[in-house]
Amino acid sequence: MNNAIPISILNVTDQPSFTSIDENPDINDPKVVEEVLKYIGKAGYHKITDILLFVLPDLIERHVINQDNSIINLRISGDGRNVSRKVKHIIIICTILDDIVNIYKAEHHYTIILFPGNENYILLQKMITPIAHELNDLVLNGLKDLNGTVWKINPYFSSDWKFMAIVLGFNAPNSRYFCPWCFCTKEDIGNRQKVCIIKKNMHQIKPAFFNNNSTVKSPPGHTKPPLLQIISLDYYVSDELHIILRIWDWLWDLAIQELKMKNQLTKTKIIAEMNRIKISFSFWQEQEIQNWSHTSLMGGDKEIVFKNFNFGVVFNEKHTFLINCLWQNFYQLYINMKSNETNPPSQFANQAKKWLDLFFTPSQGEPNTINFKMGLYRPKDVTLYIHVLVNHLPKFMEWHQKFGLGAFSCSPVEKKNHDQVSAFFQKTMKDGGKDIERKSAIFEILHYENRSLYFAQKGTIDKYPKPQHIHVKKKSKN
Template sequence: MYFSSDWKFLTICLGFNSANSLFFCPWCTITKKEISDIKKEWLISKQIDNINQYNGHHSTPLFNMISLENWIPDELHIMLRITDRLWSLLLHEIEETGYFNDVAREIIVKEMNRIKVNFHFWQEKECQSWSFTSLMGQDKLKVLQFFDLNKVLPPTRANVIRNLWNGFFDLYTAIRDPNTDPKMFKRDAKMWLKIFLTPSTGIPNSDNFVQGLYRPNDVTPYMHVLVFHIHEFIEKHKKWGLKSFSCAPVENKNHQQVTQFFRKTLRDGGNGINRKSAILQILEFENRKLYYICNDSHNIPNTIKLQI
């Protein structure tokens, strides 16, 4: 038996701490203080039979018949969340330099349009902070591969960050490749994290100062799993490949339903006299769709056809 999901749902079902806890990893005993230490080796060391003896496991797992090595992190969410972190670090760097203004935002939007990604900034009225479009998986991959960092950063800095982004894209591609060598992946993943944590050298504001990349606090739980555990899952499940456990179809279904049933004008059925819960609408829609599929009907109503 196997279990695969995003981090939050996996830890809930496992009866484990949230990702921002001191003991954050469902598979090993690492602590938050050690998350950036690449000299240590962290392997899947817990056993499902006595899982509650480990720090952070506060409840009995819902599926305690599944071996812990078969609780598989979703490859899609590894890509989504690490790409989110890389993008937020880029925006933070632009803000720190004082260039995150209307001109910079316009440049970013134009570059997104060039790579065929629908992207916008808008300012929240309550706090005056800037929000931006939440991208789907394929759009994030486009940004990761094709966004021209030279448009927003000095050339030298842009090349350094581009190499980091390319390195992560290569790792993600390797996760999805059933022929990936686990040992090679482990080596490459550790090297990527080492580059991510490149420290600055020299004295700030002097000629010999070389800016590094990111701080230990910028390392995320998903990065820890990428570097220290994914090679184990690749080795243990090479018969199927980690791509076989992807949650992408579920995420796509979720996106479709959110788009259709949770838009602002239709939230909880809208304001009409036939107002009903969006959850109920989803269940009714899925039930109708199953009916027409099971009965192989050629007379599917237009409202169903549009959403299948």
């Protein structure tokens, strides 16, 4: 099996020292952390070509792709898991967008490269270079299979905002020019009069424009050459799930801030309402900052809050009506976003604009009088995620309607990365290293993936030997 998709272990020199990560850890098991740190400077690598050639017969057999119209829509994605606060475990994977029924399954996302390290441009540039070269070749020359058919490769990219910004060589999200797709500035982010359409393209942000002698400069905010230039900028699709989750966090913060300002943060009522909708939730006081923190909810629980949480437990009747509408309408937007068949992009664009109008509901009447009706939020409360939701997601829906925005979700990638790190970076493996002399967790992850792929494909590929005859080949160089 490792002959079909060979595993290489890359050694990366000049690794910059890592700094403390200012985010909550995703994985905190001390045994796992200690092991991951040992692999700094190493990366495991599968060639895209080898992966594609291996999965191709099954895709053809299932009529996902066909030789008469030999096109493969290939999605590349990246994800970094926080392993304690010291390091990230990063994977870059590919999947076949055409295989839409399997797109949500982690096992249909194939690891190209994995490594522990910092999520930064310099390291990612080193790690991604072999992928970029291979992808260029695949896009320019196509993929020739064993029958001589040449497949055209259409590449896409999808990840959370941070990863995508690094790959695009784009500046930090809090910068003045915050959007990789349009020229909107922080000052204009909440300006309802300003029309923000996708205006940039990869040609404008390519290295030629970073040349000091060039008269044409790259657009503001594009501070470094993009790392995967063969992918067209309109094929960089932001992960809709992150947009939803970050907007949830922000709407929740806005509600909590408001309650604090009014001295109405009744924590017991919020906890009781969370319990009513069957969500375990608590507040606690951080000692150093004397501030209240609360449980950070997982995606599924956030959905339930969007749908069912009644802000009537903490706000007055008029204000509750507004806030409940804002949350429930947002949930409806999220549902519509995922079901692009019943909801055309133009309709979604209108719904998103209406939702933003609701977000901007102004106050009415004189403050401190009986008729005063408090509004919601201000233009400066618009975040970059809200900007993308309202201005760009409808366009992505339209362009990539064939697959739907859900096909660009990164949750299977996150799950895969999380599970792989938790399972393989442990001091003692479950089998006690009986069969395999333990040398490299990175190698073992890719080897395990190869075996899983083999089992998944064996229904259609019977020319390979039976599973019990597979032996581990110690191809790892370390």
